[in-house]
Amino acid sequence: MKKTTVFILATICLAGVSCRGVDAEICKYHQGREAAVSLTFDDGLIDRYTLVAAELNHLGMQGTSGVDSVFMGQDGSRLTWDMCSDSTYGSMSRWLRKVIDGGEWGVMMTHGIRIGQGQKEGESELKRFYRELSGKRDSVWVDVFAHVASYITERDHCTISVKKSGRTLSITPSCTLDASLYRQPLTARVKIGEDVLYLDFDPFGGTQTYDLSDPLLGRTLNIIGDSYVRNHLEPMQYTWHYKAAARHSMVYNNYGINGSSIAFDRSDRGFGVSMLDRFTRMSHEADYILVVAGHNDAGYITEHPDSTDVLMERLDLFCRGLKEQYPGAKLGFVTPWAVDRPNFPEVIAAIHNTCDKYGIKVLDAVVTGGIKVNDPDFRKRYFQRQNDTAHLNAAGHDLLVDWGDAFLRSL
Numbered sequence: 001m002k003k004t005t006v007f008i009l010a011t012i013c014l015a016g017v018s019c020r021g022v023d024a025e026i027c028k029y030h031q032g033r034e035a036a037v038s039l040t041f042d043d044g045l046i047d048r049y050t051l052v053a054a055e056l057n058h059l060g061m062q063g064t065s066g067v068d069s070v071f072m073g074q075d076g077s078r079l080t081w082d083m084c085s086d087s088t089y090g091s092m093s094r095w096l097r098k099v100i101d102g103g104e105w106g107v108m109m110t111h112g113i114r115i116g117q118g119q120k121e122g123e124s125e126l127k128r129f130y131r132e133l134s135g136k137r138d139s140v141w142v143d144v145f146a147h148v149a150s151y152i153t154e155r156d157h158c159t160i161s162v163k164k165s166g167r168t169l170s171i172t173p174s175c176t177l178d179a180s181l182y183r184q185p186l187t188a189r190v191k192i193g194e195d196v197l198y199l200d201f202d203p204f205g206g207t208q209t210y211d212l213s214d215p216l217l218g219r220t221l222n223i224i225g226d227s228y229v230r231n232h233l234e235p236m237q238y239t240w241h242y243k244a245a246a247r248h249s250m251v252y253n254n255y256g257i258n259g260s261s262i263a264f265d266r267s268d269r270g271f272g273v274s275m276l277d278r279f280t281r282m283s284h285e286a287d288y289i290l291v292v293a294g295h296n297d298a299g300y301i302t303e304h305p306d307s308t309d310v311l312m313e314r315l316d317l318f319c320r321g322l323k324e325q326y327p328g329a330k331l332g333f334v335t336p337w338a339v340d341r342p343n344f345p346e347v348i349a350a351i352h353n354t355c356d357k358y359g360i361k362v363l364d365a366v367v368t369g370g371i372k373v374n375d376p377d378f379r380k381r382y383f384q385r386q387n388d389t390a391h392l393n394a395a396g397h398d399l400l401v402d403w404g405d406a407f408l409r410s411l
Contacts, residue, residue, distance in 0.1 A: 229256025
């Protein structure tokens with residue numbers, strides 16, 4: 001059995017502040033989550049890459065891996081493996097409930113899974129737990145150890161003052177830490193009358209203003225898709241949709257999975273189930289939902305020419321399901337670029353036709369933002385690799401921020 005150690009780290013809450021008609025406080029965790037969880041992996045074993053990274057990528061989560069570390073049970077001063085052996089799904093699920101109920105930060109350390117001090121019998125239970133954790137991201141902030149630790153430290157050394165003038169709100173933070181060492185945004189919970197907004201702010205950024213007439217301000221954005229969303233080899237913080245959401249201090253939920261398809265299960269390639277089979281796992285608190293997809297469906301149809309009808313059927317089910325499952329959300333669909341390969345025009349046309357049927361607005365990336373995907377010189381400058389036809393780098397994403405922002409506003 002794999003060895004999993006779990007910890008609960010106690011944290012403190014900060015007192016709120018208020019001005020006339022406005023109450024505000026720094027959220028205990030990022031974007032108002034009730035608790036936080038960090039997944040960490042010891043020993044530097046290869047299954048951190050072959051098993052854990054793949055599974056977390058499927059679920060849109062991240063972890064932290066240590067290398068060449070533990071000397072368990074030596075000298076009588078360290079934990080033994082037997083002390084860390086209670087790693088069944090039930091024990092991990094109970095631990096997660098305790099973390100959420102207490103509003104705490106839980107840190108899970110996993111040792112061997114298939115090799116080292118573990119055996120493969122625990123793999124299915126670990127994956128089951130990850131799926132449960134992924135389904136609770138409305139209330140649990142799942143992020144790497146460094147980000148959560150930084151947030152808590154900044155939060156506990158920061159105060160804020162708030163001011164409302166007309167339709168403008170200002171937040172002025174004061175943080176006693178070294179700004180060169182801490183870079184995690186904090187979140188303020190601001191209540192104005194009956195409205196509650198969760199607004200990210202830079203604790204070292206001086207007075208920051210927010211336009212209360214902005215319809216996107218503090219709202220929740222779910223974005224689901226493939227590596228256009230997850231951003232392949234680079235941080236999702238580089239993406240146009242992350243940057244557009246940040247302009248409006250939106251709660252940003254990224255459900256991108258590298259290699260994912262709208263209609264087809266690609267688990268055999270390590271890319272997980274289709275978006276149709278996973279979209280209901282998204283937060284149901286979303287005000288806006290964006291889908292950015294189709295690239296991998298075009299590639300799949302090229303490899304499986306008899307699958308075109310399957311795409312049409314499942315794309316229809318996907319769009320209908322989004323409308324039914326998220327009736328209060330504003331929906332938008334972003335197409336792939338005009339890659340000069342078979343089936344891209346057909347997939348893009350299918351997206352337009354199906355979205356038109358269900359009243360879902362489409363941002364056509366073929367004619368948006370000047371993405372010259374078939375130009376080698378353009379790719380060299382704006383894509384993650386010169387021969388890449390899918391993944392923009394940070395500069396490439398910057399070309400689309402204004403277009404994406406305008407599209408969100410139009411929904």
